Amino acid sequence: MDTKAFKRSLNHSDNYHRKGFGHQAEVATQLESEYQSGLIQQIRDNNYTLTRGNVTIRLAQSFGFCWGVERAVAMAYETRKHFPTKKIWITNEIIHNPSVNQHLREMEVAFIQIKDGNKDFSIVEFGDVVILPAFGASVQEMQLLNDKGCTIVDTTCPWVSKVWNTVEKHKKREYTSIIHGKYKHEETIATSSFAGKYLILLNLEEAEYVINYILNSGQKEEFLAKFSGACSVGFDPDTDLIRVGIANQTTMLKSETEQIGKLFERTMMQKYSPANFNEHFQSFNTICDATQERQDAMFELVDNQLDLILVIGGFNSSNTSHLQEIAEEYQIPSYHIDCVERIKSKTQIEHRQLDGSLTVTENWLPSNELVVGVTSGASTPDKVVEDIIEAVLAFNPHSAA
Numbered sequence: 337m338d339t340k341a342f343k344r345s346l347n348h349s350d351n352y353h354r355k356g357f358g359h360q361a362e363v364a365t366q367l368e369s370e371y372q373s374g375l376i377q378q379i380r381d382n383n384y385t386l387t388r389g390n391v392t393i394r395l396a397q398s399f400g401f402c403w404g405v406e407r408a409v410a411m412a413y414e415t416r417k418h419f420p421t422k423k424i425w426i427t428n429e430i431i432h433n434p435s436v437n438q439h440l441r442e443m444e445v446a447f448i449q450i451k452d453g454n455k456d457f458s459i460v461e462f463g464d465v466v467i468l469p470a471f472g473a474s475v476q477e478m479q480l481l482n483d484k485g486c487t488i489v490d491t492t493c494p495w496v497s498k499v500w501n502t503v504e505k506h507k508k509r510e511y512t513s514i515i516h517g518k519y520k521h522e523e524t525i526a527t528s529s530f531a532g533k534y535l536i537l538l539n540l541e542e543a544e545y546v547i548n549y550i551l552n553s554g555q556k557e558e559f560l561a562k563f564s565g566a567c568s569v570g571f572d573p574d575t576d577l578i579r580v581g582i583a584n585q586t587t588m589l590k591s592e593t594e595q596i597g598k599l600f601e602r603t604m605m606q607k608y609s610p611a612n613f614n615e616h617f618q619s620f621n622t623i624c625d626a627t628q629e630r631q632d633a634m635f636e637l638v639d640n641q642l643d644l645i646l647v648i649g650g651f652n653s654s655n656t657s658h659l660q661e662i663a664e665e666y667q668i669p670s671y672h673i674d675c676v677e678r679i680k681s682k683t684q685i686e687h688r689q690l691d692g693s694l695t696v697t698e699n700w701l702p703s704n705e706l707v708v709g710v711t712s713g714a715s716t717p718d719k720v721v722e723d724i725i726e727a728v729l730a731f732n733p734h735s736a737a
């Protein structure tokens with residue numbers, strides 16, 4: 337499939353919308369009341385710090401809703417206003433945040449359900465409106481919806497589209513796209529749908545395995561078993577790792593994406609010599625600014641004397657789990673929670689661990705003088721952060737306002 341030609345023709349279709357519908361002012365008030373927080377603004381204005389009694393809250397200097405998420409949510413709200421009587425679907429969570437998705441359900445925006453492991457588009461009918469989320473949708477989904485005669489509202493973040501353009505460039509020049517990402521994540525599924533040959537690497541360890549294969553060769557069967565599901569159909573490590581280009585899921589740990597890029601750069605230089613290097617390696621900077629800023633702010637936050645860190649965000653939010661990785665790296669007790677209800681009591685908190693499992697930790701909140709670091713992922717509204725900070729402050733009898 338010529339994905340570039342398809343996208344070009346979609347861009348010219350009257351049924352395809354990539355911008356809002358001119359209702360920004362109307363939805364702005366609604367968005368503010370549902371997602372913004374006076375307390376968070378107050379903390380921002382006070383140099384990202386709040387002290388009540390013997391509890392100090394230190395907020396990261398960059399956290400929460402990023403530009404791409406704000407834009408996607410606003411477009412979804414505008415879509416409802418613009419098509420008040422139409423059936424509206426969304427192909428996935430608009431962003432990885434339960435409260436935002438719940439608000440959309442209340443506005444009668446329906447989510448495409450999974451049936452037998454696949455999205456069930458059979459219930460979508462001609463003329464329905466379908467919203468594509470901030471992290472995009474695969475080109476096959478777009479084509480299917482277009483063929484069905486749906487009106488498509490594409491809220492894909494331009495940063496994600498930038499990565500799609502990058503893999504299109506790799507494809508055109510016959511480079512294999514090495515994508516740093518999670519192969520089951522919707523954004524990476526979408527990105528790989530625009531790529532030609534591709535290989536998805538989760539981390540540095542997998543990158544080193546591939547590098548070793550490039551330099552020293554290895555067991556092809558073992559390679560293919562290791563990356564089963566994470567490479568293009570018919571991928572052959574003996575012939576498809578001769579020319580490589582780097583791309584990434586926008587929310588991966590920035591430092592790791594950079595390390596992986598450098599690793600491949602050095603390897604191709606070593607294997608093919610500097611004179612021929614450009615024939616074997618390509619790299620464009622596709623790390624999203626918002627992800628970078630939130631991770632940089634987290635590194636600044638962990639530099640403070642903190643007793644613990646609350647990392648707030650959806651449990652399937654990749655950028656949130658990377659923030660927690662930073663806390664773990666600095667050995668600061670940290671709890672990834674998605675809503676205030678996870679705080680069961682002053683002594684019990686239910687939280688997600690880095691391996692994805694949920695656990696309950698007892699005696700998580702010391703009762704002495706306390707400094708609590710707080711950050712949130714790019715899809716977390718300030719209101720959710722406010723509720724959690726209020727809960728922490730309320731547990732401390734000396735911290736009443």
Ligand code: SF4
Nearest residue numbers: 402404493495586624
């Ligand atoms: S994290 Fe970056 S890529 Fe993702 S929606 Fe936000 S701005 Fe866009």
